[in-house]
Amino acid sequence: MAVLNTLKALCALSGVSGNEDEVRDYVISRIREHAGVTTDIMGNVIAFKKGAKTPAKKILLCAHMDEVGVIVTGINDDGYLKFAMVGGVDPGVVTGKTVMIGKQGIFGVIGSKAIHFLKAEDRTKAVDADELYIDICAKSREESEKLVSPGDTGAFESEVREFGNGFIKAKAIDDRFGCAVLLELIESDLPVDCHFAFTVQEEVGLRGAYPAAYRTAPDITLIIDATTSADLPSVSENKKVCKAGSGVVIPFMDAGTIYDRELVRILTNLAEKNKIPWQTKTVIAGGTDGAAFQRSRAGVKTAAISAPVRNLHSPSCVGKISDMEEAYKLAKLFLKEAEHL
Secondary structure: OHHHHHHHHHHOOOOEOOOOHHHHHHHHHHHOOOOEEEEOOOOOEEEEEOOOEOOOOOEEEEEEOOEOEEEEEEEOOOOOEEEEEEOOOOHHHOOOOEEEEOOOOEEEEEEOOOHHHOOHHHOOOOOOHHHOEEEOOOOOHHHHHOOOOOOOEEEEOOOOEEEOOOEEEEOOHHHHHHHHHHHHHHOOOOOEOEEEEEEOOHHHOOOOHHHHHHHHOOOEEEEEEEEEOOOOOOOOHHHOOOOOOOOEEOOOEOOOOEOOHHHHHHHHHHHHHOOOOEEOOOOOOOOOOHHHHHOOOOOOEEEEEEEEEEOOOOOOEEEEHHHHHHHHHHHHHHHHHHHHO
8 A cells, every 4th residue: 555655645745837846855855765866957856776686778767746737827906816727627627626826825716607697508618718717815916916926836626535445536646646656666675777757847748758868868768657547427438548447557559659569568468477457548649758758869668557547637536546556566567577678
C-alpha cells in the first residue's frame, strides 16, 4: 500500500501547470537522501540513483508533476474573477466546483448563470467557458485585487477518498500516480542504475519534457502516467479506451507517440510471466511526455505504463488501487530486465 499512501499525499498538494512548487518541494524532500537531485530552469526535478548493476543502456523513468486547473485572467467591477482553463478541462464539469487560488490558497467557487435565467434552447447546450466566473465573495474589484491577481493559478479542491471495492477518488491522479511510483522506486533498492525525471507543464504541451530529455540524454525512457478510462454506461464498448480495474495499460500508440515495439513486447511478456493483469488502449487518443523524449536528439526508444482513470482532467478522478500497485510492480520488473537491453 506504499504507492497508495504516497499518492494520497501527492494528490493533496496543488501543482497546476507552471506552478508546481508544492509538488516539487515534496518530491525533493522524499528523494534527496536516496539519490542525486538537481532541478533545471523549467522546474523539472532530475534524479539519479545507483543500482546493483550498471546497464549498457542509459535508462530513465518519467512522470509529470503538474495538474490541470484554472488561471485568473481578470477581475470585474463586482469582484468576480474571470479565468481560463489550464490544460484540457471540459467547462461542463467545473460548475459548482471549488478551487484554491494562488500561494495564499484563496477559496473560490466556480459559477455560471442560474438555470432559471437561461432560455429554453440554452438549457441543453454545453456550458461556454466564457460564461463561467469564480466567486471569492469579494464585494468589489478593489477587494478582490487585495487577494488575487491575473496570472494566479487555481487548483481544484477535492477530498481524497477510498470508496467502492478498492477504488480511489481524488484530483490530479494524472499524474501524481506516476510520481508516486517513481518515489517508491527511488526509495527502494534498484537492480540497475536509473535516472528519473519529474517534469513540469505536461498538461499544456509537454513543455518540461523537452529540456529534460535533452539534459538527461537517455537511451531508453519509460513513461509512467494516467490515461483516460471511458468505461461508463453512456460509452459504447469499442470506445471505452480502457477499463478501471482491468489492469495496467500498456499502450502501443497514442496521439503523440508510436511506442517502441520491442519495449512494448518486453512489458507485455513481463506482465504475462508475472501474472500482472494488463490491457491496451482501444482508441488512439491522448498523449504523454513520451512524445518529447522519443523525438529528442537522434531519437530515444520509448514505452509507457499507464493507470486507467475515469473522469480524467476533472476534480474527481477515479482509479482502481490495484491497477496502480500492479503498475509499480511492472516498472520494477522492467528495471530488472533493463540489465539485458
